[in-house]
Amino acid sequence: MALLDFILGRPLADSEEFQERVGPARAIPIFGLDAISSASYGPEAALTVLMPLGAAGLSLILPITAAIIVLLTIVYFSYRQTIAAYRTGGGSYTVARENLGANAGLLAASALMIDYILNVAVAISAGIGALISARPGLQPYTLNLCLGVLLFLALVNLRGVRESSFVFLIPTWLFVCCLTAVIVVGVTKALGPGQPHAVAGSRPLQVESAVNMWLLLKAFSSGCTALTGVEAVSNGVKAFREPVVKSARRTLTTIVVILIVLLAGIAFLTHAYQITAKPPGEPGYESILSQLTRAVAGDGVFYDLTIASILLVLTFSANTSFADFPRVCRALAADGYLPQSFANRGRRLVYSEGIIVLTIIAAILLWIFGGITDRLIPLFAIGAFVAFTFSQAGMVVHWKRVGGRGSKASLLINGIGALATCITAVIMAVAKFADGAWVSIFLFFLLIRIMLAVRHHYDRVARELAAPAVIDTCSAPECLIVLPIETWDRVTRKALLFAFSLSNDVQVVHVQCGETCGADPETMKTLQNELQKSAERIGCPVPRFVNLYSPYRFVVQPIIEYVLALEREHKDRTIAVVIPQLIEPRWYYYFLHNQRFQLLAAQLLLKGDRRIVTVNVAWYLQET
Helix, strand or coil, X not given: CHHHHHHHCCCCCHHHHHHHCECHXXXXXXXXXXXXXXXXXXXXXXXXXXXXXXXXXXXXXXXXXXXXXXXXXXXXXXXXXXXXXXXXXXXXXXXXXXXXXXXXXXXXXXXXXXXXXXXXXXXXXXXXXXXXHHCHHHHHHHHHHHHHHHHHHHHHHHCCHHHHHHHHHHHHHHHXXXXXXXXXXXXXXXXXXXXXXXXXXXXXXCCCCCCCHHHHHHHHHHHHHHHCCCCHHHHCHHHECCCHHHHHHXXXXXHHHHHHHHHHHHHHHHHHCCCCCCCCCCCCCCCHHHXXXXXXXXXXXXXXXXXXXXXXXXXXXXXXXXXXXXXXXXXXXXCCCCCHHHHCCCCCCCCHHHHHHHHHHHHHHHHHCCCCCHHHHHHCCHHHHHXXXXXXXXXXXXXXXXXXXXXXXXXXXXHHHHHHHHHHHHHHHHHCHHHHHXXXXXXXXXXXXXXXXXXXXXXXXXXXXXXXXXXXXXXXXXXXXXXXXXXXXXXXXXXHHHHHHHCCCEEXXXXXCCHHHCCCHHHHHHHXXXXXHHHHHHCCCCCEEEEEECCCCCCHHHHHHHHHHHHHHCCCCCEEEEEEEEECCCHHHHHXXXXXXXXXXXXXXXXXXXXXXXXXXXXXXXXX
């Protein structure tokens, strides 16, 4: 217990929940790290698509980024409405389910869950990949480094919301400050006397074909990866301190303003310094931000600090998924679409099971791809935009139903948001279909099918266990007790006394399988004598002694067959199997005793029906 307290922290009481809530300053590293860090790969993704266009492609980064910023602004105002309307959180799933129906809610939830899972794998592998590009000697340890970071993130989040905010606070603001400094200095140089020179080795390629709309749309869809994570605040509204809506809105505003500044600044500087993307994985590859920082500030301490902050934020941006994935799972579990245990809070008032499941799935993805998850990137942002669309469409229906002052303006904002994100989602799905987007679409519907199956199971159980309108009369016949024994000792005697406390109809069952099991006629005679003496001393009928012969030395199976035969014979009676159990004081003593009766209990639960019950009677061994 002391070790667990050291690793995860002491258990928190429900009354301490208020202390775990956070304000905007601490919430940004929790809910905004994914969105803010996307500035490091969103513009580069768009520029990579535009590489075949050479100088013309470089000139298009400004209008493409402007379109992305306009879309980001629309999404921002839409989610401000969502935060105010749904203070309990749940984000896209809750909004879509309540306004568009259960199926729409499940589609939004599955899109979010897949997006969060992929975000963990992609973010960690991208951060470690950037580290390995700087330190090639670490290449053989790629997977181990990825799994190490994943374990670190899981442990930090299992320690609670405030703990995770403290750990990621410094890397987040270091990243923001460093990039802001690069942008401010770079823009000042670009607008000042003398023009900046193109970065060496970044000569624009010659244009071989005219700009076509298809390539432009692909670049736009790739650049829209910068919007992933914007919905995180609306999912975690309950994590904010009072006033909840004001704190959540301030957090969302800060995140979006930072992201807009970074996106606009990076786009302007890439155009001003004529910086083009380089194919990832090829010799001499250098990221856009690395080229920008080097062009603006040169090599030195500041360059190293900026690159280090980018690496940290890229790696830790997976934390947003750890903050929101368990909350989405909790909402689904509360509605019966996931196992109910997902709704239980752990020792630190977080939804521990969601964190653990996310860790396991992400670890499997990293293992399958060896810590290099470039193939997952095309699937990355589609889920976020599907969730955006259902959330905003749901809000349109919400304002139609609720009405009131300001509802028309809010409806217009959400309507525009739904239309814009829907068009973007379609563009992304079509543009990236051949690159793997079809996998996302398949996974959406597979996950929905699984969630519907879970709900169907819970509905069936609820129907079967529903209490009858009229309570049955207490006229059930006395239960029949079956007591399996091996030898006569204190454990057997205690189990016999307990059996007679339940019923006078007790059958003691012993399996005879020759010398291998230590059974002989003398042993059986001793057992019968002891049973008779015990029954006489406590004033109960002498139990019926049943000896089962097992020629193949099986012990458990003959007892199971006997119990099932009794069940068929006594169709109106409950069969209670009383099982003597020895409890050892140390776990390693477990291997020194046979565990046949534990296996018997498990098998009876599988093979019996509702009229067979098992009762364990424990005898606790004393510590020596």
